[in-house]
Amino acid sequence: MKPRRDLFGKEYITETIDSFEAIWNLGKDDKANPQIKWFYDVLNEYFSTINLSHPVIATEEARFKRIINEMPSTAFKTQTAKSIPYHRAKQPVNNVNYAQFYDLCKQRRSVRWFLDKPVPRELIDNAILAANQAPSACNRQPFEFRIFDDPEMVKKVVQLPMGTSGYGHSIPVMIVLVGNLDAYFDERDRHVIYIDASLASMSFMLALESMDLSSCSINWPDIEARESKMHSFLNLKPYQRPIMCMGIGYPDPDGLIAYSEKRPLHQIRKYN
Numbered sequence: 001m002k003p004r005r006d007l008f009g010k011e012y013i014t015e016t017i018d019s020f021e022a023i024w025n026l027g028k029d030d031k032a033n034p035q036i037k038w039f040y041d042v043l044n045e046y047f048s049t050i051n052l053s054h055p056v057i058a059t060e061e062a063r064f065k066r067i068i069n070e071m072p073s074t075a076f077k078t079q080t081a082k083s084i085p086y087h088r089a090k091q092p093v094n095n096v097n098y099a100q101f102y103d104l105c106k107q108r109r110s111v112r113w114f115l116d117k118p119v120p121r122e123l124i125d126n127a128i129l130a131a132n133q134a135p136s137a138c139n140r141q142p143f144e145f146r147i148f149d150d151p152e153m154v155k156k157v158v159q160l161p162m163g164t165s166g167y168g169h170s171i172p173v174m175i176v177l178v179g180n181l182d183a184y185f186d187e188r189d190r191h192v193i194y195i196d197a198s199l200a201s202m203s204f205m206l207a208l209e210s211m212d213l214s215s216c217s218i219n220w221p222d223i224e225a226r227e228s229k230m231h232s233f234l235n236l237k238p239y240q241r242p243i244m245c246m247g248i249g250y251p252d253p254d255g256l257i258a259y260s261e262k263r264p265l266h267q268i269r270k271y272n
């Protein structure tokens with residue numbers, strides 16, 4: 001991209017336009033949709049910079065124009081800046097320095113004792129918004145957060161994984177992170193949902209801490225009987241997999257937190 005080549009992406013442009021058309025036909029949402037806008041802006045930028053004399057590019061540009069002519073402009077035109085490659089600001093825009101970030105990381109510990117205090121959904125949503133800034137392979141974001149804050153449902157869902165014995169009754173909100181295998185078309189990538197969801201859940205947990213909430217990750221075991229119970233509890237599609245669970249809530253200041261010493265730096269890093 002630096003400098004941009006005269007001709008690039010010709011191997012992918014046909015399938016990209018196919019996807020653009022298919023996604024549009026799927027929803028035909030005439031309201032501003034940030035993902036359609038992103039798709040439109042990138043393709044528009046592509047065709048405005050690429051060498052159009054190549055026959056494949058010319059054909060696909062014609063298709064692109066035909067598709068967008070049929071779309072209401074409200075679907076992709078907004079007053080906001082274009083969703084295309086941009087220069088990173090020269091100065092960091094965040095106010096968090098390393099010491100503050102390290103403290104936040106240290107503050108996050110697995111908490112298993114929570115106050116009997118409702119967790120505002122708005123705060124959970126805030127944490128999910130932060131989680132969704134995490135990287136994911138090809139930006140596919142192949143996961144969803146299934147959240148239970150209804151006490152009767154929490155009672156049921158805490159029993160589905162194995163790791164909640166002794167403290168499950170203290171959890172006010174239970175989350176099941178579900179991976180969507182349909183996001184990847186090759187079997188070779190079936191592990192990617194686990195990586196993508198784990199990266200997001202780390203940001204999620206840190207975001208909770210920044211709002212005085214705590215969490216405990218809970219293992220999802222690969223046991224067929226439990227898998228099928230969870231599938232029917234969550235009404236999952238055949239391509240969806242539970243990845244992990246998480247208990248969250250306001251930490252009980254009187255509840256003890258297990259001290260988990262971390263391995264020293266020299267044991268976990270090796271240069272070159």
Ligand SMILES: Cc1cc2nc3c(=O)[nH]c(=O)nc-3n(C[C@H](O)[C@H](O)[C@H](O)COP(=O)(O)O)c2cc1C
Nearest residue numbers: 108109110162163164216217218219220244258260
């Ligand atoms: C993938 C994963 C699965 C876990 N499963 C459980 C579990 O089933 N039950 C539990 O009480 N804690 C569980 N934990 C929490 C760990 O025990 C905890 O993260 C670890 O001891 C380190 O402590 P810390 O989180 O306070 O740093 C899990 C953590 C991870 C990352």
